[in-house]
Amino acid sequence: MSDYVKSLMxxxxxxxxxxxxxxxxxxxxxxxxxxxxxxxxxxxxxxxLERIIEPERVISFxxxxxxxxxxxxxNRGYRIEMNSAIGPYKGGLxxxxxxxxxxxxxxxxxxxxxxxxxxxxxxxxxxxxDFDPKGKSDLKIMRFCQAFMNELFRHIGPDTDVPxxxxxxxxxxxxxxxxxxxxxxxxxxxxxxxxxxxxxxxxIRPEATGYGAVYFAAEMLNTRGKTLEGKTCLVSGSGNVxxxxxxxxxxxxxxxxxxxxxxxxxxxxxxxxxxxxxxVMDLKNVRRGRIKExxxxxxxxxxxxxxxxxxxxxxxxxxxHCAFPSATQNEINAxxxxxxxxxxxxxxxxxxxxxxxxxxxKLFLDSKILYGPGKAANAGGVxxxxxxxxxxxxxxxxxxEEVDTRLRMIMKEIHTTCVxxxxxxxxxxxxxxGANIGGFLKVADAMIDQGVV
Ligand code: NDP
Ligand code: 2IT
Numbered sequence: 129m130s131d132y133v134k135s136l137m138x139x140x141x142x143x144x145x146x147x148x149x150x151x152x153x154x155x156x157x158x159x160x161x162x163x164x165x166x167x168x169x170x171x172x173x174x175x176x177l178e179r180i181i182e183p184e185r186v187i188s189f190x191x192x193x194x195x196x197x198x199x200x201x202x203n204r205g206y207r208i209e210m211n212s213a214i215g216p217y218k219g220g221l222x223x224x225x226x227x228x229x230x231x232x233x234x235x236x237x238x239x240x241x242x243x244x245x246x247x248x249x250x251x252x253x254x255x256x257x258d259f260d261p262k263g264k265s266d267l268k269i270m271r272f273c274q275a276f277m278n279e280l281f282r283h284i285g286p287d288t289d290v291p292x293x294x295x296x297x298x299x300x301x302x303x304x305x306x307x308x309x310x311x312x313x314x315x316x317x318x319x320x321x322x323x324x325x326x327x328x329x330x331x332i333r334p335e336a337t338g339y340g341a342v343y344f345a346a347e348m349l350n351t352r353g354k355t356l357e358g359k360t361c362l363v364s365g366s367g368n369v370x371x372x373x374x375x376x377x378x379x380x381x382x383x384x385x386x387x388x389x390x391x392x393x394x395x396x397x398x399x400x401x402x403x404x405x406x407x408v409m410d411l412k413n414v415r416r417g418r419i420k421e422x423x424x425x426x427x428x429x430x431x432x433x434x435x436x437x438x439x440x441x442x443x444x445x446x447x448x449h450c451a452f453p454s455a456t457q458n459e460i461n462a463x464x465x466x467x468x469x470x471x472x473x474x475x476x477x478x479x480x481x482x483x484x485x486x487x488x489x490k491l492f493l494d495s496k497i498l499y500g501p502g503k504a505a506n507a508g509g510v511x512x513x514x515x516x517x518x519x520x521x522x523x524x525x526x527x528x529e530e531v532d533t534r535l536r537m538i539m540k541e542i543h544t545t546c547v548x549x550x551x552x553x554x555x556x557x558x559x560x561x562g563a564n565i566g567g568f569l570k571v572a573d574a575m576i577d578q579g580v581v
Pocket of ligand 1: 294297388456480510
């Protein structure tokens with residue numbers, strides 16, 4: 129670690145105590161940028177990185193709401209408006225009991241670089257709440273979403289800050305949030321993305337993150353003259369990103385053998401076919417059940433509950449060619465990374481945000497496998513959000529083919545940016561440096577142009 133990164137990290141830790149995920153995200157980026165800051169003293173003197181790690185605005189608010197039993201509930205809501213140098217703040221909302229300021233700051237920080245890589249004009253933001261939607265009735269979800277928007281609405285807008293979904297926030301939640309925003313503002317605008325198709329949504333937005341992560345893997349494989357055809361893949365999670373990752377891997381001739389949730393994972397050695405995926409989508413999106421139920425229906429599959437005392441996740445300990453972590457942050461630790469490598473994995477494409485610990489990332493980079501970090505590999509979701517904003521502004525929807533073609537082009541372009549930037553800064557094939565530096569340069573130059581604000 130260079131002296132510059134060391135002193136920067138000491139300050140980040142002192143100023144932002146108890147935010148380990150934020151420290152982790154900053155450290156990874158700062159390490160990549162050391163070489164850029166050496167070559168470009170103008171970024172150092174303008175304190176660009178120091179400014180990027182300080183959110184432009186942090187909003188924290190009380191969400192008080194009455195549930196369907198008449199009970200009063202209090203949750204905490206947030207919106208981190210991280211950086212608006214290249215466009216309105218843009219990024220998802222996460223509803224999960226683990227949500228806190230540090231987790232949302234790490235996500236908002238990652239989003240700045242990711243959105244820059246998409247080639248579209250979007251700044252970075254993230255928000256959410258410690259509200260747990262799991263097992264709650266639609267009525268409870270609606271009441272919470274309305275109470276959340278009763279405060280959030282005054283901070284967002286189609287040219288200011290455009291939220292979308294993330295963990296625990298899908299089409300249902302975006303609907304309730306949009307309805308309340310429209311009522312409060314008396315305006316029908318593209319203030320959220322991930323909307324329903326008949327009220328301003330874009331085709332392919334639900335699919336975009338998963339499809340994009342697979343397109344990115346295909347691009348990486350292509351550099352070695354390979355394809356996904358016949359490859360065995362491990363996928364974690366069973367939500368939005370995981371489901372469409374499986375769909376696209378199947379379409380490209382690969383075979384997926386795992387899916388998970390926070391309680392455990394299933395292993396299906398026959399592969400999760402299109403028919404089996406239809407069952408999973410109904411189970412998770414309509415009946416809102418648990419992945420364990422997969423084995424009630426498909427008897428050949430094996431369910432393994434997660435053991436919190438175990439220091440590795442057995443999902444990552446199967447023979448396969450590719451891994452698509454698509455659940456949550458730090459789901460692959462150093463032991464998991466080593467298990468993946470020992471099992472012959474040579475592609476990792478991150479659908480989730482920061483799913484690999486710093487030690488795990490080092491192992492992937494040292495092993496010279498094709499490792500696509502989240503801020504590049506999962507940028508397809510926010511990219512199609514950007515396309516949804518464009519369609520909303522034009523008031524003209526594009527066809528499925530048009531959006532999918534643009535998504536594929538954007539993922540290809542992100543891949544090219546990563547490869548060329550890594551090469552230009554002396555670390556060929558290092559997609560982490562490529563993504564961090566590629567994302568940074570555009571934001572940094574915009575900040576220089578716009579002065580000290
Ligand atoms: P969903 O809520 O649809 O699904 C999340 C999945 O991950 C569920 O299977 C959930 O299991 C599991 N999960 C969540 N938290 C944990 C945890 N702490 N430990 C273990 N498993 C967990 O979310 P998405 O699919 O949208 O998001 C998945 C990941 O992808 C996140 O990292 C998100 O930030 C990232 N991402 C999402 C994008 C999007 O467009 N939606 C875009 C880019 C990245 P359970 O039901 O048990 O909670
Ligand atoms: O992490 C992410 O990129 C998302 N959750 C999607 C953000 C968006 O605005 O579509």
